[in-house]
Amino acid sequence: MTSEVVQIVGVSKKFKGVVALNDVSISVKKNTIFGLLGSNGAGKTTLLHILSGLLSYSQGDVYIFDEKTKKHSKSLKRRIAIVPQKISLYEELTIKENIHFFGKAYGIKRKELKDKIQMWADILQLGDLKRKVKFLSGGYQRRVSIAVALIGDPEIIILDEALVGIDLETKRIITNLLIELKETKTIILTTHSIHDAEILCDDICFLHRGVKIMDGSTKDIIYRYASRQGNKVNLTFDDFKIAEKIMILIQDSVKEVTREGNVLHVRIFSDRYGLSYILDIIRNAKERYKDIEIKKPGLEEVIFRFMQSDYTNI
Amino acid sequence: MLFTVLLKEAKQLFSDKGFLLIALIEPIIFIVMFGSSFQGGDINHLDTVVIDEDHTNFSSYVVDATEKSEYFDIVPSSNSLEDNLVKLRNSEIRAILFIPAGFGENLDNSITGEIDMYLDSSNFLTYNSLSGAKAEIIGETLKNVTSDIMDDVEREKKEGKEKIDKVKNIFDEVEFESDILDIELDDLKKQTDEFNVSELQDFVDETKDSLREKQDCLDNAKNTLELITSEVDNLVVYGESIELKLTILAQLSAIIENFNNLSEELEDILDEINNLNIPDIEDDNLSEKIEQRLDKIKNLFEDANTIAKDINIDFEKLEQKFLSEPVKLNETPSFGPIKYFDYIGPGILSLIVFFVSLMAPVLNVISEKEKNTLYRLSTTPVSSVTIFFGKFILFIIFGFFEMIYTLFLAIFLYSLRITGSVYDVIIVLFLLSCSAISIGLFISSKVKSMQQALVVVPLIVIPSFLISHSFFPPDIMPDFMNHVSKITPMTFSNHALNSIMIKGFALSDIMVDIYALLAFTIVPIILFIWSYKRIKY
Secondary structure (H helix, E strand, O other), X not given: XXXXXXXXXXXXXXEOOEEEEEEEEEEEEOOOEEXXXXXXXXXXXXXXXXXXXXXXXXXXXEEEOOEEOOOOOHHHHHHEEEEOOOOOOOOOOEHHHHHHHHHHHOOOOHHHHHHHHXXXXXXXXXXXXXXXXHHOOHHHHHHHHHHHHHOOOOOEEEEEOOOOOOOHHHHHHHHHHHHHHOOOOEEEEEEOOHHHHHHHOOEEEEEEOOEEEEEEXXXXXXXXXXXXXXXEEEEEOOOHHHHHHHXXXXXXXXXXXXXXXXXXXXXXXXXXXXXXXXXXXXXXXXXXXXEEEEXXXXXXXXXXXXXXXXXXXX | OHHHHHHHHHHHHHHOHHHHHHHHHHHHHHHHHHHHHHOOOOOOOEXXXXXXXXXXXXXXXXXXXXXXXXXXXXXXXXXXXXXHHHHHHOOOOOEEEEEOOOHHHHHHOOOOEEEEEEEOOOOHHHHHHHHHHHHHHHHHHHHHHHHHHHHHHHHHHHHHHHHHHHHHHHHHHHHHHHHXXXXXXXXXXXXXXXXXXXXXXXXXXXXHHHHHHHHHHHHHHHHHHHHHHHXXXXXXXXXXXXXXXXXXXXXXXXXXXXXXXXXXXXXHHHHHHHOOOOOOEOOHHHHHHHHHHHHHHHHHHHHHHHHHHHOOOOHHHHOHHHHXXXXXXXXXXXXXXXXXXXHHHHHHHHHHHHHHHHHHHHHHHHHHHHHOHHHHHHOOOOOHHHHHHHHHHHHHHHHHHHHHHHHHHHHHHHOOOOOOOHHHHHHHHHHHHHHHHHHHHHHHHHOOOHHHHHHHHHHHHHHHHHHOOOOOOHHHOOHHHHHHHHHOHHHHHHHHHHHHHOOOOOXXXXXXXXXXXXXXXXXXXXXXXXXXXXXOO
């Protein structure tokens, strides 16, 4: 078996003539967290539905565990679990009843189920399992929803905006859990939060209007950006005059410099006009900086820049 | 702000294209369906078999009257009453009109003619309509029968009048002969001296005896006429008969008056003879003449008596007892008398079971769709067949208890008539519940929102309730609508329940309905499973 558990090759999907996905190819490696990013209508949910076997596609191929699939077999469904964006739980049932029901749906035996329910209840800190779901807060409902997905011990977990609209405590629990789960499972998640994606995802794919714009390792993407766009340095001086003076001295040598009061925001590269060059200019001008902050670019900045460049260049 | 709220509500409402489409189609379906079903509005042209075992003019009047009535459509059938009673029991025909042999003969003999009418009472409205329509048949038949009777009476009246005229002529003749006799007796008186007194006395005595005999004849004739007068006077007649009766009475009275006059004249003659002081009369020739005249008068009286006795008007035909009901129609409801609640009872049971059993799965699945649990369940290894049966079995149990509860209330609160087996009723309602659940599940797989469901469910339930013969009989609807009515399982359950509860049929008699209900259960199951896999989340 290859290290890729999911391979999507040139998949297209049309809804009544409207292209939802256009020739999208993605690979998801085993034991990684894969992030599907994109604005509303980008095609994230369509792709998730295809991965969960609920939606067929017009063109291309989908391989899951090296098995070409269009409509998932029972055994394949047993290996994949979904945490939908909506809570999707039986509100009139208790926490335990919900988890128990889906446990049975995934074919878990009664004996095993009891222990598993308790285990996930402890991990997700679900509290009293006899509470009806409709009386739980949004955060608790999301925890139950994740427990329901995990009860069948799936190999792939698909989370659709699972970190949206929940309290910080729940977010912390879920985030930690996902990082732990990565050791044994493959996780595919969609999120609007690029910050969450940067923290959690090993690989990402950015979709825009059904087209894959960018994909790859999160670290690689940021590195590639940094090598092209440079790092950001914030230099704080005693007053704005010094800042203005230094700005005039370096502006021809750096890619970008702006002043905000007594602070200079400088974008630098690791070349001869790098940080040491700027520090030399300050020293030569017989001035001193009060504070220096070097900011490496984040995924959010990468995406922001990318969007500004009309999805053509980072 | 009100406008803003209004605008928001409108946008929300009109954003659901499915809802709008159904809301647009629904009135068309309702109006076309109900208009086509009930625009006639009357229960008529009901299939009727006429069995005429009499084959007389009178029986043909009954057949004609039935043909003329818009309520009855005479259909060809065998002449066996038993065979047709079986058809009636199966509601293949709605009425049998049986005219027994002897019907016409009875009318001829002034005996009430009886006809038997068997009506399908399994359908209250149809039965009531037919029961009311039988008056039309009787009315039309009576018109013809009475006309025939009155023709007879008119003919007999004419003949009677001629005979009375003859009697009158005879009495005119008697009067004339009596006058001559008077003269002859005067002559005889004048000639008393020339007669042998003892012989004359003998002759006078004989004459007196003879006159008394004539008087007796006259009295007899008078009594007969008085009896006739009394009978005519006692008759209760209508219409033209009244005028006829008065004419007869006047003529009889005139004859009796004549009789009285003659009687008085005879009495006077006898008094005169008694008062005669008979001298010696000796005229054999005259005596002979008188004797001949008296014989003539006697013969005339005898003729009058014979004619009077021959005045033969069949007054029995005009008797009140006969005329008040010359034709009687005996009605036999095929399943005994029926109450309106008994008739609509099966429909009410069907409606409640159908509505609840249809609504429950629709609400359940739509709720699952809206809460996204169905989507989540679809991502698990659970098959759509398992999901269907999980829901189906639960709703069947729910529907079963709902049905038992409804049945219990109907029986114990309103003594709902169940002629057949209550277990058969439960089986039929159970099958209806199964079909409603299947249909409900199929609909729910197609309907996208609760809003759409609340429009679609009435779209199915209301027409089902109106065209399934629950409250309106098939006889009120055009034939093509009766075919359309087979699109709902309620038509079959109503037919089955009516057969069990009113007719007392067993399940084996209604297997077509049972198969139809099974089909209405199985086909939507297949469609649901097929459609479930295509639900778009």
